[in-house]
Amino acid sequence: METTWYLVLSAFIFAIGVSGVISRRNPLVVLLCLELMLNAGNLALVAFSRMHGGEAGQVFALIVMVIAACEVVIGLGIIVAMYRNRLPIDIDEMSELRG
Amino acid sequence: MSATSYGWLVLAFPLAGTLIIAFGWRVLPGRVPGWIATSAIFLAFLSSIGALLDLLDRSEEERQLVDTAWTYASTGNFKVGLEILVDPLSVFMCLVVSGVSFLIHLYSVAYMGGDRGYARYFAYLNFFVFSMLLLVLAGNFVILIIGWAFVGAASYLLISFWYRRQTAVAAGIKAFVINVIGDVGLVIAAFLILDNVGSLDFLPVFQTAHDHFATNDSTIVWACLMLLVGAFAKSAQLPLHTWLPDAMEGPTPVSALIHAATMVTAGVYLIARMHPLFELAPTAADIGAILGCATLLFAGTVALVVTDLKRVIAYSTISQIGYMVMGVSMAAYSAGLFHLMTHAFFKALLFMGAGSVIGAMAGIQDMDRMGGFRRAMPFTFVTFAIGALARAGFPGTSGWFSKDEILAFAFNRGGWYAVLGVLGYVGAFLTAFYSFRMVFRVFYGNAVPEAVELESGHVAHGEPMNPMTGEPEDTDVGFPGPEHHVAERAWPMKAAMGPLALLAIVGGYVAIPGVDNVIANFLEPVFADSPLAQDEPSTGAEWLGLVIGGAISIVGIGLAWTIYLRRPGTTARLVERYPWAHRFLEHKWYFDEAYGALFVRPFATFGSFGRRVIETDFVQGTIVGGATGVVRVSTSFARAIQTGYLRAYALLLLVGVAGLTLYFLINSS
Numbered sequence: 147m148e149t150t151w152y153l154v155l156s157a158f159i160f161a162i163g164v165s166g167v168i169s170r171r172n173p174l175v176v177l178l179c180l181e182l183m184l185n186a187g188n189l190a191l192v193a194f195s196r197m198h199g200g201e202a203g204q205v206f207a208l209i210v211m212v213i214a215a216c217e218v219v220i221g222l223g224i225i226v227a228m229y230r231n232r233l234p235i236d237i238d239e240m241s242e243l244r245g
Numbered sequence: 246m247s248a249t250s251y252g253w254l255v256l257a258f259p260l261a262g263t264l265i266i267a268f269g270w271r272v273l274p275g276r277v278p279g280w281i282a283t284s285a286i287f288l289a290f291l292s293s294i295g296a297l298l299d300l301l302d303r304s305e306e307e308r309q310l311v312d313t314a315w316t317y318a319s320t321g322n323f324k325v326g327l328e329i330l331v332d333p334l335s336v337f338m339c340l341v342v343s344g345v346s347f348l349i350h351l352y353s354v355a356y357m358g359g360d361r362g363y364a365r366y367f368a369y370l371n372f373f374v375f376s377m378l379l380l381v382l383a384g385n386f387v388i389l390i391i392g393w394a395f396v397g398a399a400s401y402l403l404i405s406f407w408y409r410r411q412t413a414v415a416a417g418i419k420a421f422v423i424n425v426i427g428d429v430g431l432v433i434a435a436f437l438i439l440d441n442v443g444s445l446d447f448l449p450v451f452q453t454a455h456d457h458f459a460t461n462d463s464t465i466v467w468a469c470l471m472l473l474v475g476a477f478a479k480s481a482q483l484p485l486h487t488w489l490p491d492a493m494e495g496p497t498p499v500s501a502l503i504h505a506a507t508m509v510t511a512g513v514y515l516i517a518r519m520h521p522l523f524e525l526a527p528t529a530a531d532i533g534a535i536l537g538c539a540t541l542l543f544a545g546t547v548a549l550v551v552t553d554l555k556r557v558i559a560y561s562t563i564s565q566i567g568y569m570v571m572g573v574s575m576a577a578y579s580a581g582l583f584h585l586m587t588h589a590f591f592k593a594l595l596f597m598g599a600g601s602v603i604g605a606m607a608g609i610q611d612m613d614r615m616g617g618f619r620r621a622m623p624f625t626f627v628t629f630a631i632g633a634l635a636r637a638g639f640p641g642t643s644g645w646f647s648k649d650e651i652l653a654f655a656f657n658r659g660g661w662y663a664v665l666g667v668l669g670y671v672g673a674f675l676t677a678f679y680s681f682r683m684v685f686r687v688f689y690g691n692a693v694p695e696a697v698e699l700e701s702g703h704v705a706h707g708e709p710m711n712p713m714t715g716e717p718e719d720t721d722v723g724f725p726g727p728e729h730h731v732a733e734r735a736w737p738m739k740a741a742m743g744p745l746a747l748l749a750i751v752g753g754y755v756a757i758p759g760v761d762n763v764i765a766n767f768l769e770p771v772f773a774d775s776p777l778a779q780d781e782p783s784t785g786a787e788w789l790g791l792v793i794g795g796a797i798s799i800v801g802i803g804l805a806w807t808i809y810l811r812r813p814g815t816t817a818r819l820v821e822r823y824p825w826a827h828r829f830l831e832h833k834w835y836f837d838e839a840y841g842a843l844f845v846r847p848f849a850t851f852g853s854f855g856r857r858v859i860e861t862d863f864v865q866g867t868i869v870g871g872a873t874g875v876v877r878v879s880t881s882f883a884r885a886i887q888t889g890y891l892r893a894y895a896l897l898l899l900v901g902v903a904g905l906t907l908y909f910l911i912n913s914s
Contacts, residue, residue, distance in 0.1 A: 164899055168892045176891075241889030 152193035160186035171236050173228075177221045184214045248303075249312035251296035252331040252382055255339050258288040259375035263368050270364035279354035282367035286350050286374055290343040296336050308333055308770045311384050311448060322443065328384035330447055334771040337582060337764070338381035338514055345506035345589045346374045348741040352597050353498040355735035356604070359728030360496075366406060370502065373399035377507035381514055386435040386445040389515075393431055393475065396508055397424035403503075404495040416491035423488040427478025431515075434471035437464060438522075451521040451774075458525050465522060469529030472519055476533075480512025480566045483540040487836055489563055493555040493610075497600030500555055504562040505593035510585050513569040517578050520775055524576070533574035538665045538672075541567030543834060545675030549682070550830040552612045554599050557683055561636060562592060564672060568651050571669065575662055576777035577654030579765035584651055586764070587643035587752045591635035594745040598629030601732040601742075602687055606695050607706050608729065612683070617692030621699040624739060625732050626688045628746040633684045635749040637677035637802060640795035646753030648673060649794040650787065653758075657782035670797055677801025685809040704729050758787035 159182055166179030188207040195203025228235060262285025266278045273281070300308050309332040316326035329335075350370060357366050376399050380392030398421070405417030435445060441457050441464055442450050458465040476482070481489035489509070493500055503509060516523060516533060523530040544563035551557050565588045572581030602618060602625060603610055619626050635642040638649065648669075655666030692700070706729070732738040755763040765781075782790075808815045820827045832838060886897075 164895075167895050168899070237891045240891070244887055244889030 149193050149197045153190055156186045156190040156193065158186075159183075159189065171238050173221070173225050173235060173237050176237060177218060177225075180221075181214060181218065184210055184217075246295065246299070247310070248296045248299040248331045248336070249310050249329060251292045251299060252310075252312065252329045252335075252339075253314070254292035255289045255296065255343065255378055256329070256375065256382060258285045258292065259371045259378060261285060262371040263375060266364055266368040266371065270368070273364060276354055276358065276363070278364040278367045279350070279357070282371045283347065283350040283354055285371055286343055286347040289374070289378065290340070290347050293336060293339040293343050296331055297340060300331070300333060300336055305770045305773075309448065311446075313384075317387070323439075323445075325385060325387050325445055328388060328446065329382040330384035331382065332771055333768050334514075334518060334582075335381050337586075337768060338510075339378060341510075341586050341589050342374065342377050342381065342506050345593050345745075346377075346502060348745055349498050349502050349506065349593055349597075351737050352501070352600070352741035353496075355737040356498055356600055356730050357496060358730060358735075362406065366403075366496070369399060369402045369406065370499070373403060373502060373507055377511065380511055384447055386431075386438065386447075386450075390428065390431055390435060393479070393511065394428050396479070396511060397421060397428065400424065400492070400503060400508055403499040404492045406495050406499065410494065413494035416488070416494040420488040420492050423478050423485050426485065427475040430471040430474025430478065434468045434475065437468040437471065441465075447518070454521055454525055460525055461528055462525070466526040466529050469519070469523055469526040470532065472515060472522070473529060473533050473536075476512030476515045476570070477536065478512075479515075480509050480570060481563050482512065482567060482570055483536050483543060484836070486540065486544070486563050487833075487840060490551075490556050490559045490833070493553070493559050497555065497596055497603060500559070501593045501596035501600070504559070504596060505589040509562060509566050510569075510589070513566065513573055513581055513585050516570065516573040517582060517771075520573070520576070520578060520772065523574070524775055524777060530574045530576075534571050534662070534665060537567045537570030537572075537574060538668050539567075540564065541571065541672040542668060542675070545672045545679065546830055547833050548679040549675065550827060553610050554602065554612050554615070554683065554687065555596070555610055557612070557679060558592070558595050558599060561595075561676065561679065562588075564676060565592070565636070568648055568669065568672070571665060572651035572654065575651075575654055575658055575665070576775060576780075577651050578772050578775070579762075579768045580647070580650040580654050582768065583756055583764045584644075584647035587635065587647040587749070590745050590752050591632045591642075591644060591749040594628055594632035594742060594749050595636065597732070597738065597742050597745070598625050598632060601625040601730075601738065602629075604729040604731045605699050605704060606693075607704075609695075612686045615687045615693060616690035616696070617688070618696045618699075619688040621692065621696040622688075622731060622733055624742070628732075628742045629688070630684055631746045631749050633680040635752075637680040638673055638794050638798040639677075639802070640791075640798070642750055643748070643753030645791065645795060645798070646756055646758075649790045650756065650758075652794065653782040653787045653790040656790065657780065657786065670793065673794055674797050674801045677798040678805050681802045681805035682809060685805060689810055690813070699731070704731060704734070758791070759784035 163179045163181075163183030163186060166182065167176050170176055170179065188210050191203040191207045191210070195201065195207075225235065228240075233239065262282050265281055266273065270278060309330065311328060311330050313326040313328045316324055318325045350367070353366070353370065357363055360366060373396070376392055376395030378392075380389060380396055383389035383392055401417045401421040401424075404420050405414050407413050438450055439445050442453060444450055444453075454465075474485070478485040489503075492503060495503075523533070541564045544560045544567060548557050548560035548564065551560060565584070569581045569584050569588070572578075572584060601622065602615065605618065605622060605625075606615060609615075631642070635644040638645045652666045652669045652673075655662045655669060698704070730738065732742055755761065756765065829835070
C-alpha cells in the first residue's frame, strides 16, 4: 500500500482534532481532540518510518505517546480542580487572560 | 580599666536596657521592665563614676581621652569614626545625666505603674538617656549630630507617648519639627567647619581653629550662629521655645527627664563644648548671651500667669536655661554648667512633686482647681517647697550659689554685660515670685475635695480626661491606666525625691565662693585654653552678688506670700485693672499665634493648594493620566487580540503555523 493513504488519513484525523479544539467548549472533548491530533502525528511518523525503513520514526511515536499520557494527566488534573472549585466546566468561562 | 572603657560602658548599659525591653516586653511580667531600665541607668551612673575616678588619677594635661570603636569613612586626611571623647566636661555631663535619670526612672517605676504602655515607656526612656549620653560623649561632629537627632526622636516618642490624645500627638510633632530646625543648623555648622578646617574631630578642630579663622571672621560667625540655632532649638530658647510648654503633654516623669537631665541641657553643653569656636566669634556669643537673657525674662513673665501646674514649671525651665545659655555665652562656662547641675536637681524634684500632686488630683493639672494639699501630702509638700526654694535662689540652697555665680561673671565682664546681669536679677525676682505662687496656690489655702479625700486616706479618682481640652479619653490603648500614684504611698517615688531634695539644698556647697570650687577646678582642663574663662570675679564680688540675690529672692517670696496668702484676691484686682497685660502674658507674648500666621498657616495653605491643584490636577490628571492614555490608545490593537478564549489562541496558532508552512513551501519550490 502506498504511504499516501496513511498520510491522507493522518491529515483527516488531524483536521478533526483541530476543528474539535477550536469549536468545542467542553474541556474533556478538547483534551480528546488534542489526543486525536497527537495520534494523527503518530500515524504520519510511523508511515514515514515504514517508507524509509528506519526505526527513528517509531521511537518518536512511542515518545509522543508518553508525552500524551503526561499531558492527559495534567489536563484531567486541571479539570478536576475546576470541578472541585465549583467552576463551570467550560473553557470559554476561563477567559481571565483577556487584555 | 581606662576612662574610655568606662565611657563605652556608659553607652552600652542604656542601649542594652532599651533592646532587652523592646524585644522582651512580651515575656517581662509586671514591673520588671521598669526595674531593668532603672538598673541599666544605675549601671551607667556607676560607669560614669568609674570614668571620673580614672580621670582624677591622671594629671590635668592627660584628661582628654579619645577612643575610636571603628572608622566609618576614611579618605585622605579626613576620617570619621564612632569616636568618644572622655574629658572632664563629658564626664561631668554623664554624671548629671545618668544620676538624675536614674532617680527619674526609679520614680517612674511606681508613677507609671498602672499605664498600659509600661514596657514601651521604659524602652523609650532608656533610649532617651542613651541618646543624650551619646550626645555628650561624642568625639566628633558626626556622632554629635547622631546623638542630637536621636534625642529629638526620643523626645517625639515620649511626648506623644499617650498617642490617642490628639493634643499629645500635635505636641510631639511640634517638638520634632522645631528640633529638626535645630538639627539642620547643626549640620550646616558642621559643614562650614569641615569646609574650612578639614576635620570633624573635636580636638583637632578646637586646636587648629584659630589657624583657619580670624577673630570674628564671617564664616566662623555664621558657623557659630548655626550652632546656636541647634542649641536654641534643643534648649527651647527664644525664638525656638514654643515646643517646650507643649511637651508637657507627655507623662510627668518624661517632663522631668526632658527638663532636668536630658535634652534641654544639650544646648548649654553644646555651647560649652564649642567654646573655642565661640571665642573666635564674639559676635555670635554675644547674640547668644542677649537671647538667653531675653528668654529668661520672657519665660519668667509668662510663668506669672500660666495656671497649668506643669506648664509653670516648663516656663521656669526655659527661664533657667536662659541663665545657663547667657552664662556659657559670656564665657562663664563652669558657672553655667554648675547651674545646669543644680537646676537638674531642683527641676527634677519639682516635676516629681508636681506629678505627685497631679496623681492626687486624678490627672487634673489646673492650679485653679488645686489648694490645701499641705496636710494631705506632707512629704510632697516639703520636697516641693525645697525645690521651689532652690529655684528661687533662697540663701543657702543650691540655686542661690549657681545662679548668682553666672550673674557675678556678667558684672565682672563689665560694659553692657552688666546690663544683662541686672536683667538677670530681675529674672531672679520673677523666679522667686512665680515659684512661690505655685507653692502657695497648690499647698496652702482651703483644701479642695481631692485633698480632703486624700487626708481621709483615699486617692481621688476621676474619669480619665485630657487635661488640656477636658475631653474624655479612651483608656483601652496607649493611655494612663485608672490608677493614680502619689509619693506618700509609693516608696520608689519617695526614694527618688528624697535624694533630690537633699541635693537641691547641698548641691551648691561644692562651689562656695572663697571656700571651695570643685566644679570649676574639675572642668579647668577643658577650659584652660580660654582666656576669658580665666578672668573670674573676685570672692568679694561674688559674695556681694550672693547677698543681693538672696535679698531679691526673699523679697520675691514675700511678695508672693502677700499676694496669695495675706491678701487673696489681689490677682483678680490686678487682672481687672490691667486686662491687656494679662491677656498678653496669657497668650505667651503671642508667639504661637505669630508663628501660626507667619509659618504654619501659609504652609498649610500652600500644602492644600498643592494637593488640590498640583497633585490632583497636574500630576494625577495631566502627567499620570496622559501617560496611561497614550499607552492605552497605542496598545488597543494588541489588547483586542487577547480575547482570553482558549480556542481563539489555538486558532491563531494554527493559522500562524499553516501560514509559515505555506510560505516556506512556496519559497522552496
